[in-house]
Amino acid sequence: MNFTNLFKIALRALGNNKFRGFLTMLGIIIGVASVITMLAIGQGSKQSIQSEISEMGSNMIMIHPGNMERGGVRQEASSMQTLKLADYQSIVDKSSYISACSPSVNSSGQFIYGANNYPSTMYGMSEEYMEIRKIAVKEGDMFTEQDILSSAKVCLVGKTVTDNLFADGENPIGKVIRFNKIPFKIIGTLVPKGYNSMGQDQDNLVLAPYTTVQKRVLAIAYIQSIYASAITEGMTEKATEEITEILRSNHKLKETDEDDFSIRSQEELSSMLTSTTDMMTILLACIAGISLLVGGIGIMNIMYVSVTERTREIGLRMSVGARGIDILAQFLIEAILISITGGLIGVVIGISSSFFVNAVLSWPVYIQPYSVILSFAVCTITGIFFGWYPAKKASELDPIDAIRYE
């Protein structure tokens, strides 16, 4: 049988029932469009988390006291004080894979300026913290080594804090704010970073010398954590091992003792987050896949009904010489044409609605070429799969019965 003719026959038959064809297509259109949009949203959030992490410094290493790996059971308070300034000093002195290192202590509370107050967190750190966390000074100056040595009562403020404490246009630099009843002089402001993908305001912070926070605010001898940067991302693991060695020997731990600190690298965090978003993507894809399946069943339903409805037509075609296989091919081509056309429209709608989601809801989206190809392939296969049964049924009709069918 001549394929061109069968194609023409199917096309003519479809042309005679445009509205029915469109209704059949609708399921496929919605299915494909939702698969593409869902995957775009999933992939988009994954990518934005990844880029955020690399913005935060993909080579960042965080050292916390206590062993967090023990089944999530929190260690008692005393063991949380295992990190000392001496540890920080040893890391700075001995490590060869570290480009920057800073101790960190923080305290949350109310910041007061004049009649205004605002809750925020004061982070005590050294200068290198800026490099590790990729924070930059916008106006004013960073505090100096001298400020650290003297536990100076100076600070740098993030945008959210200045916005809430100072009236419009008031220059915060040089002003004195109070935290924990201690006056801090603002010597600089920070470049705003906005919200991260977990919805945290990255500008709601105040930076001060770690000595100041340790002695004047918290009155503690230990430090809460140490931040470091490996020289390159690839050295993160080596740096982690090295720091482990340094800290174990500092803390005089025996072979059999467990670490009394924990080290996490940004790398770990990033793989954890991406696996979460991957799961979300899979979930979204499943939902969308189900709608594609429903679309396929729609095709089957309409094709099935139309076999009954078109029984006389089938009988006539057979009486003028169509073989069973010609009828089968015609119905199958109709189903495939419907699903391919629906698929194409679905791709267009899916891509535009992804951009729409991005523009209106400002969710990050990323359309992966494979998701387009995949959903398109799936809908074509759906068409063949669900078109097959009704087509087979049509081809097996008896010509006389069919032409006499009322």
Add this chain to the structure above:
Amino acid sequence: MEKPIIQLDNIQRDFIVGSETVHALRGVSFSIFPGEFVTIMGSSGSGKSTLLNTLGCLDTPSAGEYYLDGYSVRQMGKNERARLRNNKIGFVFQSYNLLPKTNALENVELPLMYNARVSAKFRKEKALQALNDVGLSDRVYHKSNQMSGGQQQRVAIARALVNDPVLILADEATGNLDTRTSVEILVLFQKLHKAGRTIIFVTHNPEIATYSSRNIVLKDGRIIEDIYNQQIESAQKALDLLPALND
């Protein structure tokens, strides 16, 4: 002597409905030669349609031999019979059976669509020629629902002609039409007959038998009469005698 187009040899056709067997044809034998215009008559249920379906290779006999143009149909498979229908037979049905929402040209082209050896150009030429033969050159792009019953039946006849069949089969082809239109259709069949076509025409109307060259009468699945018509009436004359339409 000329070879028969159709040779039936004791054809039987039984239908089994539940526990009963209906003997629709109980041993029918005859031969039809090229150029014959045969009408088949008989009361309702006498087996006319069953016989025609058998002749048209839509149905296979339960017993007996059927040779169409020399080929034994009884031994043929489904696909072979489909090809035979496509190449050798033209069907005209009582209810026209045109494709809905499809124009006359595409309807007439249909049999040739299932013949891979026919090119698109030739197909269109043949279809236009067939439409011209039935006097519908001016209705080529009319859809089936935009035509009268008579015009639709003409399209169906054009469709039956388009593949140059050795045999044209009509099952009560004028059954749905008024007297005048029926006679017009008969004029057309007589024209085809004059052009040398072989036609088998099932009808209830005894008048139609006067326009044919031979009349076979069935009763209860048997032939009870088979008469050659020595004096074929002209349908054209009958048409001229009909009162003119006053519109």
